[in-house]
Amino acid sequence: MEEESASIEDAVVGRTLLRAALETLDDESAACLVLHYVAGERYGEIAARLNLSSEAVRKRVGRALAALRRVYAAMESEAAQ
Amino acid sequence: MNKHPEILTAQAPHLSDEQLAAWVVDELSGDERSAAQRHLAGCAACRGALAETQRIGTLARAARSMADRVSGADISVVQRVLAQLNDEKPTTPSSEPVRGELAVPAYGVAPTANRRRDVWRRVGALAAVLLLIAMSALLFTRLSGRGPAVTSTSTSTFTPGSDPLANIPGNWSQVLPERGGISDVAVVSPTDIWAVGGIGTPNNSGSQDIVLLHFDGKLWHRSPESFPGASLSSISMVSANEGWASGAIGVGQPFLLHYINGHWRDARTSLTLPTTSGLKYLTLDKIQMASATSGWMLASPVVNQTGVSPTDIYEYHKSGDEYRWEPILSFDGVNFTALAAVSNHEVWFVGSRGPHALAIRLTVGYLNNDPQSYVINRDAREFDMDALGLSSISMRSPTDGWAAGGDDVNGGVLFHWDGQKWTPRPVAQAEIDGVVMTAENTGWVYNRVYNQGAGYLYATADNQWLSYPLASDETVVTGAAITPTTFLAIVDSFKDPHNVVPVPRVYTMGQGTPLPTPPPYVAP
Numbered sequence: 001m002e003e004e005s006a007s008i009e010d011a012v013v014g015r016t017l018l019r020a021a022l023e024t025l026d027d028e029s030a031a032c033l034v035l036h037y038v039a040g041e042r043y044g045e046i047a048a049r050l051n052l053s054s055e056a057v058r059k060r061v062g063r064a065l066a067a068l069r070r071v072y073a074a075m076e077s078e079a080a081q
Numbered sequence: 082m083n084k085h086p087e088i089l090t091a092q093a094p095h096l097s098d099e100q101l102a103a104w105v106v107d108e109l110s111g112d113e114r115s116a117a118q119r120h121l122a123g124c125a126a127c128r129g130a131l132a133e134t135q136r137i138g139t140l141a142r143a144a145r146s147m148a149d150r151v152s153g154a155d156i157s158v159v160q161r162v163l164a165q166l167n168d169e170k171p172t173t174p175s176s177e178p179v180r181g182e183l184a185v186p187a188y189g190v191a192p193t194a195n196r197r198r199d200v201w202r203r204v205g206a207l208a209a210v211l212l213l214i215a216m217s218a219l220l221f222t223r224l225s226g227r228g229p230a231v232t233s234t235s236t237s238t239f240t241p242g243s244d245p246l247a248n249i250p251g252n253w254s255q256v257l258p259e260r261g262g263i264s265d266v267a268v269v270s271p272t273d274i275w276a277v278g279g280i281g282t283p284n285n286s287g288s289q290d291i292v293l294l295h296f297d298g299k300l301w302h303r304s305p306e307s308f309p310g311a312s313l314s315s316i317s318m319v320s321a322n323e324g325w326a327s328g329a330i331g332v333g334q335p336f337l338l339h340y341i342n343g344h345w346r347d348a349r350t351s352l353t354l355p356t357t358s359g360l361k362y363l364t365l366d367k368i369q370m371a372s373a374t375s376g377w378m379l380a381s382p383v384v385n386q387t388g389v390s391p392t393d394i395y396e397y398h399k400s401g402d403e404y405r406w407e408p409i410l411s412f413d414g415v416n417f418t419a420l421a422a423v424s425n426h427e428v429w430f431v432g433s434r435g436p437h438a439l440a441i442r443l444t445v446g447y448l449n450n451d452p453q454s455y456v457i458n459r460d461a462r463e464f465d466m467d468a469l470g471l472s473s474i475s476m477r478s479p480t481d482g483w484a485a486g487g488d489d490v491n492g493g494v495l496f497h498w499d500g501q502k503w504t505p506r507p508v509a510q511a512e513i514d515g516v517v518m519t520a521e522n523t524g525w526v527y528n529r530v531y532n533q534g535a536g537y538l539y540a541t542a543d544n545q546w547l548s549y550p551l552a553s554d555e556t557v558v559t560g561a562a563i564t565p566t567t568f569l570a571i572v573d574s575f576k577d578p579h580n581v582v583p584v585p586r587v588y589t590m591g592q593g594t595p596l597p598t599p600p601p602y603v604a605p
Contacts, residue, residue: 014144062099
């Protein structure tokens with residue numbers, strides 16, 4: 001996947017975001033989060049690695065995104081205060 | 082024509098997180114993708130969620146780029162973390178309280194310890210390392226030398242300082258989209274500034290989408306709202322919490338946005354279209370609010386393809402929860418170019434009828450003198466001005482106003498209104514496109530020359546004139562006063578006429594080069 005130049009600030013925010021989201025997820029969803037959002041693997045690759053169907057991976061990535069968005073919203077509202 | 086896609090697709094469910102996640106990496110099936118595309122076109126909320134999803138992806142990759150840098154540097158940390166993973170992870174219940182400072186509800190049911198061990202074995206070493214590095218707070222906090230912050234929504238490396246004005250050029254170029262042009266700016270305060278415009282198509286045949294940028298005193302941010310085919314030409318903020326922006330969408334159709342509760346919303350349903358038969362096009366060129374309950378717009382209708390296009394005046398009226406924009410006046414053969422609201426009761430328009438410049442004052446009376454009640458009378462008075470045309474007006478009060486314009490043969494004109502009459506004043510060199518007065522006899526005038534340089538920016542204070550340096554191919558596109566002594570100019574270079582690259586600059590009264598009074602006229 002393409003690499004973009006990332007600022008230190010984004011990296012710190014990204015790490016905080018991942019860490020908080022991972023703590024709220026079941027392990028399969030957490031694994032899907034890391035493999036998809038951090039390692040950049042596609043659904044098919046993750047399915048093969050975790051011995052799951054692509055549909056199951058898609059559902060878990062969806063759960064991972066829901067967790068990430070909840071944390072992101074909490075961080076944004078905290079930053080706004 | 083589908084003018085209000087929001088309404089037509091309102092029944093369609095919003096995109097789920099699963100669909101949003103799949104959309105950004107193109108993992109949706111063809112049918113699902115086209116359904117999602119249709120929904121996104123009409124749903125600002127889902128477009129916002131999509132922008133957030135993309136932003137989260139960027140942040141996660143940023144964390145990874147940091148992990149990449151670290152892993153090579155400190156293998157022993159990685160090994161220790163891996164060992165920790167194997168020992169600890171299976172016995173750590175996922176429903177344990179969040180250790181960080183963020184209270185986030187736990188999600189899902191904790192699987193059994195055996196199942197966990199199995200999952201992490203399947204994940205493999207690569208992702209496990211990335212995961213643990215991502216979670217290793219101490220490591221990264223030490224590396225970056227600062228705690229987490231979430232104020233930035235761009236990948237800019239610009240570090241804002243404490244002076245908002247000095248931050249204005251800041252991260253602008255990272256936020257402005259390619260081929261993004263700016264038409265208008267609105268300053269609420271030095272830490273609350275909006276800029277609007279449109280994204281040109283590669284062949285300059287129209288607009289791809291709106292440009293809506295906000296400056297918060299530190300950084301510029303691009304608003305996530307997307308309206309394909311739309312462009313914004315004017316913006317007027319009532320307060321930090323409310324404002325309006327107008328423009329066009331598609332082929333000459335009206336476009337209107339309302340900012341309220343922190344979001345820009347499609348406000349086209351508040352618009353009453355004129356009933357003129359044969360009306361084909363109507364664009365909303367200029368908007369100015371006097372308050373949250375009163376405002377006016379200049380609209381350009383085209384009755385038929387051969388017809389002369391006059392300008393219609395739209396009036397905004399809000400009473401309780403009810404609000405509407407209605408066409409109130411259309412002057413035969415008058416082409417209005419600018420407007421300036423003085424109060425709920427008074428607004429001025431300038432323009433021309435044929436080769437004669439004119440200014441029109443509209444006064445509005447309300448039942449019981451209450452602007453939230455009914456309009457009981459309107460009175461329009463016309464003033465002929467000795468000029469070919471006027472292009473800008475700035476009203477400070479009912480007894481202190483300025484109108485400016487001119488033409489490229491005779492040069493600029495500038496008139497002052499004292500409450501009784503308009504009087505010509507010494508004037509800047511070429512025609513004036515914008516006048517922005519900030520105090521008595523004090524303000525800014527600028528000139529933009531379309532598709533070439535040679536624009537200028539002058540400040541005037543008590544008949545003294547100052548000039549501010551612009552490169553020979555630069556021109557001021559638009560501008561607004563930030564404080565009584567500072568001016569935000571959007572400056573564009575016309576080195577490449579097919580690729581506008583507007584930039585914001587801040588000019589300070591008193592720092593310019595003095596000019597003779599009146600400034601000499603130099604033919605462009």
